[in-house]
Every structure is written in C-alpha cells, then in structure tokens.
Amino acid sequence: MSAPRTLFEKIWDEHVIVVSPQGEALLYVDFNLINEGQSFLAFDQLRMEGRRARRPEQHLAVTDHYLPTINRALGTAGMPNPEIRRVVEMLDENAAEFRLPHVGWFHPDQGIAHVIAPELGIAQPGMLITCNDSHTATNGACGALAVPIGGGNQLRHVVATQTVWLKQPKTMRISIDGRLPNAVTAKDVVLSVIREIGVGGATGYAVEYAGPAITAMSMEGRLTVCNMSIEAGARIGMIAPDETTYQFLAGSKNAPQDGDWDAALAYWQTLPTDADAVFDRELAFDAARFAPMVSWGTSPDDCSPVDGVVPDPAQIADAERRRHVERALDYMRLTPTTPLERIAIDRVFIGSCTNSRIEDLRAAAQVLKGRRAVVPGMVSPGSSAVKRQAESEGLDRIFIAAGLEWRDSGCSMCNGSNGELVAPGERCASTTNRNFEGRQGRGALTHIMSPAMVAAAALSGRLADVRRFD
Amino acid sequence: MLAFTVLTAIAAPLDIAKIDTGMILPGRYMRRHRRPGHDYGEAFLYDLRFDETGRPRRDFVLNDPAYHEAKILVAGGDFGCGSSREGAAFAVMDYGLRALLAPSFGEIFQVNCIQNGILAVTLAEPVIHDLWRQLRARPGSALTIDLPNQRLIAPDGMRHEFDIGPLRKDRLIRGIDDIDVTLEHLDGIEAFEAKRRARLPWLPAAKRDARA
Numbered sequence A: 001m002s003a004p005r006t007l008f009e010k011i012w013d014e015h016v017i018v019v020s021p022q023g024e025a026l027l028y029v030d031f032n033l034i035n036e037g038q039s040f041l042a043f044d045q046l047r048m049e050g051r052r053a054r055r056p057e058q059h060l061a062v063t064d065h066y067l068p069t070i071n072r073a074l075g076t077a078g079m080p081n082p083e084i085r086r087v088v089e090m091l092d093e094n095a096a097e098f099r100l101p102h103v104g105w106f107h108p109d110q111g112i113a114h115v116i117a118p119e120l121g122i123a124q125p126g127m128l129i130t131c132n133d134s135h136t137a138t139n140g141a142c143g144a145l146a147v148p149i150g151g152g153n154q155l156r157h158v159v160a161t162q163t164v165w166l167k168q169p170k171t172m173r174i175s176i177d178g179r180l181p182n183a184v185t186a187k188d189v190v191l192s193v194i195r196e197i198g199v200g201g202a203t204g205y206a207v208e209y210a211g212p213a214i215t216a217m218s219m220e221g222r223l224t225v226c227n228m229s230i231e232a233g234a235r236i237g238m239i240a241p242d243e244t245t246y247q248f249l250a251g252s253k254n255a256p257q258d259g260d261w262d263a264a265l266a267y268w269q270t271l272p273t274d275a276d277a278v279f280d281r282e283l284a285f286d287a288a289r290f291a292p293m294v295s296w297g298t299s300p301d302d303c304s305p306v307d308g309v310v311p312d313p314a315q316i317a318d319a320e321r322r323r324h325v326e327r328a329l330d331y332m333r334l335t336p337t338t339p340l341e342r343i344a345i346d347r348v349f350i351g352s353c354t355n356s357r358i359e360d361l362r363a364a365a366q367v368l369k370g371r372r373a374v375v376p377g378m379v380s381p382g383s384s385a386v387k388r389q390a391e392s393e394g395l396d397r398i399f400i401a402a403g404l405e406w407r408d409s410g411c412s413m414c415n416g417s418n419g420e421l422v423a424p425g426e427r428c429a430s431t432t433n434r435n436f437e438g439r440q441g442r443g444a445l446t447h448i449m450s451p452a453m454v455a456a457a458a459l460s461g462r463l464a465d466v467r468r469f470d
Numbered sequence B: 001m002l003a004f005t006v007l008t009a010i011a012a013p014l015d016i017a018k019i020d021t022g023m024i025l026p027g028r029y030m031r032r033h034r035r036p037g038h039d040y041g042e043a044f045l046y047d048l049r050f051d052e053t054g055r056p057r058r059d060f061v062l063n064d065p066a067y068h069e070a071k072i073l074v075a076g077g078d079f080g081c082g083s084s085r086e087g088a089a090f091a092v093m094d095y096g097l098r099a100l101l102a103p104s105f106g107e108i109f110q111v112n113c114i115q116n117g118i119l120a121v122t123l124a125e126p127v128i129h130d131l132w133r134q135l136r137a138r139p140g141s142a143l144t145i146d147l148p149n150q151r152l153i154a155p156d157g158m159r160h161e162f163d164i165g166p167l168r169k170d171r172l173i174r175g176i177d178d179i180d181v182t183l184e185h186l187d188g189i190e191a192f193e194a195k196r197r198a199r200l201p202w203l204p205a206a207k208r209d210a211r212a
C-alpha cells in the first residue's frame, strides 16, 4: 500500500516527468487555455525563435477579456477602440498561425475561459490545466489541478513543450462544516473565509475545499468558491470529484464517450483525498455562522456581513492594518461606523468568471422578478451557452423588465479591459472577485457580493440585505 | 539564445535609483507586436531618453554619442522593480544591451533578463559608485565581464568578483533558455505522453475548427 495522499498530491504525482536538482518539478500539461492578455508576447517570441506549438489540440485560445459585450455581430468592426481591436485581432492571428483551436468573438461557445472550460467538459477530474490568468483555479472545482501561469515566458514554454516547471506548494484543507443558512451562497462562503484568513492567508498552498457544505453545493457554487482561491493567495484551489461533478460532466461536449465513461469514472473515483492523508494546514469553519457578505474596502478581505458597519480605523490596534483601512475608506469615500445598508450605489454589474453561470443568473432574476431597479446596470452571462440557456428560461426578460441591460458574454466590467468601465467616483455593486483600487476603472468604487445581493442592491439603490426580499 | 561568456564592451553609467519596469518599457508599448525590425529597442527608457516632443534629451547619458555602442549598463539600485511585465527585459535586449550591473534588481525582472540571455548581476554599492566615477572620467571606456570566472575588470584594471547561481550561469554560458533545458528531457516527455494517452484515452482534445 502506498502512503495516504491528498487529492492534490495524487494529481501532482501523476504529472511529474522529472524533478530538477533545485527541487522544481517538470509537469505534464493536459490542457492549456490562452486569453488575449499578454499572450502575444509569448507568440512573438516563439515566432522570432521559429518554434511551433508542440500539441496544438491540447490548447484552446479564448477571446474573453477584450471583447465588447455589445455589437458582437459587427465583428472587429464593432470595436471602435483601435488598441482593443488590435489585441483581439492578435489572438485571432496567433491562434491561426500556431494552429491552435480558438473560441473567438464569432464562436457559438464563446465565453469567459474559466466558465467555458468546465461547461465544455474540458476541465475533468485528475487533469493538469494551465491558463495565463490568475483565476485559473476555478477549474479546480471539477477535481482538476488548475494552475495560473504567466502570459509571456511561462505560456511560451507550455506552448512549445506541453510542460511547466513548478515548485510543489504545501497543502491546506479548508472544511466548511454544517449547512448554509437561508440566502447564504457560495460567494458568501468564500468571502467569509477570505475575511478570516486574509488575502495572504493561503499563499504558498494548494487549497482543497471540503466538508458537508461544500459537498452540498452545486457545481456552479463550487466553481465560485475555487475561483476566489487567489484572493486568499492560493494559486490552486480544488474540490474532490463526486456525483455532482460526474453529473455535470456527463452532459458536456468533451465528456468521455461510451466505454470510456466507465473507465474514466473508475479512475476519477480513486482521486479523492485518502482518509489518513495529512495536510500541512487544516482550517474548519461552521457554515451556520455565515451570512450574506459585502465588501467595503479595496481588498477582498475588506468585507463584512451586510448587517454590519464600516469599520473604524481608530478601533484597529495593528498599525499596518489601520493604515490600510484608512486608505481604503478614503478611496471608497466612506465614513467609519456607517451602517453598510446605508451606502448608496450608482450602478450594478452581474457577470465575471466568479458569478455568471446559469445558477447565478437565476438567483439574481428571482430577486428582480416583477420589480424595477432604481439604478442602471448590466448583466453579462459567463458564456454564450449560459446566455442561450437564460433566454430559454426567460431570465433575459426579467432583467430587461427590471431596467438592466442584457449583454453578450465576456469579462466586461470585471476589469474593463474591453473598455466597459465604471466611471470615476461611481459606486458599483458587483458580482466580481476583486475590489482593488481602479479595478473596474480609474476611481471606480467597487463593492463585491453575491448575485442575489447585487439584485437586492439594484432594487434598493443601496447595499441591501437580500433576506428582506424573500 | 545568445551565449554569454566573456564580454568586453563600452559601459554606460546610469546614476538613477529605482528605475522601474514601467520606465524601462512604458505601458503604451505593452500592446505592441515585437518582431525583427520593429522591436522594443525604441521603447527602452523612452521617457528618459526623449522629451514630450520626441526630441532626445541632450543631458541624458545614453544620448551621449560616446555610449551609442554601449552593451553594458551600470545602473542604480532596484533596477527593474515594479510590475512584472516581461516586455521590460525585451526592451533591454532590443536596445542592444548584454549586461546589467546594479546594487540590486527587481527580482522578477532579473530572472526575465537571464531567461533572455542578459547577464544581470549585483555588485556592492561602493563598487558601482567607483565604476560610475571611472566611466564618467573617460566616457566610452570599456569593461570586461568574464562570466566563467565570475569576474569583472574595471577600466582601471581592478578586478571584482560577482555571485551568480550555478544554474543561471550554466544557462547563460551555454546560451540556452528554459525551453532548451526542458527539451533535454524530450524523450521523457514523449514517453510520459504516450503512456498517459494509452491509460486515459478520453482526455479532451480540442479541434482547430471547434465550430463544427
């Protein structure tokens, strides 16, 4: 019998080709996703060196960050900003030149890379997946080991060799015990954990989320939790595959077919962490104590249950933390001790790889149904498939009737690469994952929360407790 | 990648601390294609080299004709700090530099330089100051950098040892980057791949025209 191992260790060990004398492992990459970002640097360099993609079929180029969410039918002509258009075109050209499969603005599968990889069944248990984006861990919800890589040299290396050099991280298990209270969602779980352990709390670790509250979650919820691993510093976040995972995968385009399904299933069932496996660090939380969360500051751990107040720096003993909170409140234009529910907002955004899947849109629509938002806002589904599904359920009509814009899919206002920005000084309730200074645009004031909470905020014109809208 | 063994070349003194990657490669160049004849050489330290109207700043050291052939830059502390933009190392390389000497470097920038065949080594601050003094006294003087022996020979003939990790040194001397290092394991990669495919035949493979 081999020693008991964690889910992470099993997949890691399975992919090691060689370990360098310096202790870095050369790992095999089963699949790599590529977005526009800085990927052109990798391709420019490969071109100058005369190198090709070693395994083109194990890559998927996905246009998501720079694609506008309107006027899609016009193609690149619908991108008035020449710089943005150029970035989109460069990925088109590079994918064509390096013969990489590509999901561009024209494609029926188009969407945010971290939304479409699980949706298409590209992210499967036991796989090692890379992507030149910090939220790659999202795919870990499918029981995969998904690692972010740099858009320049690391991506160039993966394209040329189908491998990546990595230092083995430590392991951490975060258990969420018990059951989630009414109206508390996956977003609230992960925000509560980040609030507790801080933005550096999981740095250097591969995190496995476990426990009854995680097991009870849908795939959509699990994807939301793993998505925000990086907001606690962890580059890797994952959840053991189980019945929920298998059912989700079974309907997807890339699911193992026929006879392969049984073999795949048998393999996947060997992956969950062994009973006696030891983690470098273990944390446990009681789900019953979680509440709907909103952020008030400029870092994802600057958040609080919605019935709380803006913190008072004068009450913070730690000098460094106090300075951060002072600066955050100054940027966010907030006064200490203001009840969070008194903070008026100017707009809302529902979208991003954190919360733009069908379940997220249903949750927001349920709150908005038959009501009118008092502030403007937009809804951008995470993929074209999610968009079609939502329209078949009539969710688009609910959003539009509530006064919100129903857009195409993409990263959009999550970080505004495509030019869809929150205006300076505007306050936005957003389902995204980062509330950094300027994240949604220069001077934009971002509050992050769950889709249902954003819907409640849209109806109230201020941060609001969704539990009042039942 | 170009190999680096012994280099004797003109060195330019750049007496400014904390030149960050945003100064080395201004943000507006970051979305620009880099190809032969249209590389990042122009972008290198652009705002230090040129004024708002695009005219060379006469008082900036690199605009002195004595340094036009410089391949070595003797820089101030924290050279290449700031954002991790990899294009900054390309700008250094495309400008024509092969070696950077400074009291300290931004860590990611230093790794990126070595990855691209640029020797970036730290020297004690007094040594840097002494080099600046000598280079200013005789603009256009040459330094010799002897990587195999980890030694620098100053214009006055003084020798200074420097540190460099064995792995980085080996890569620079052999002129190989991490792809070359990896491809030394190509047999292992191929064997691994064949075995994995046979055992897990269902792993997804995307199609070039996934539209179908």
Ligand code: SF4
Pocket: A064, A065, A112, A114, A133, A135, A352, A353, A354, A410, A411, A414, A415, A433
């Ligand atoms: S949706 Fe936002 S966080 Fe996700 S990949 Fe796009 S920009 Fe990054």
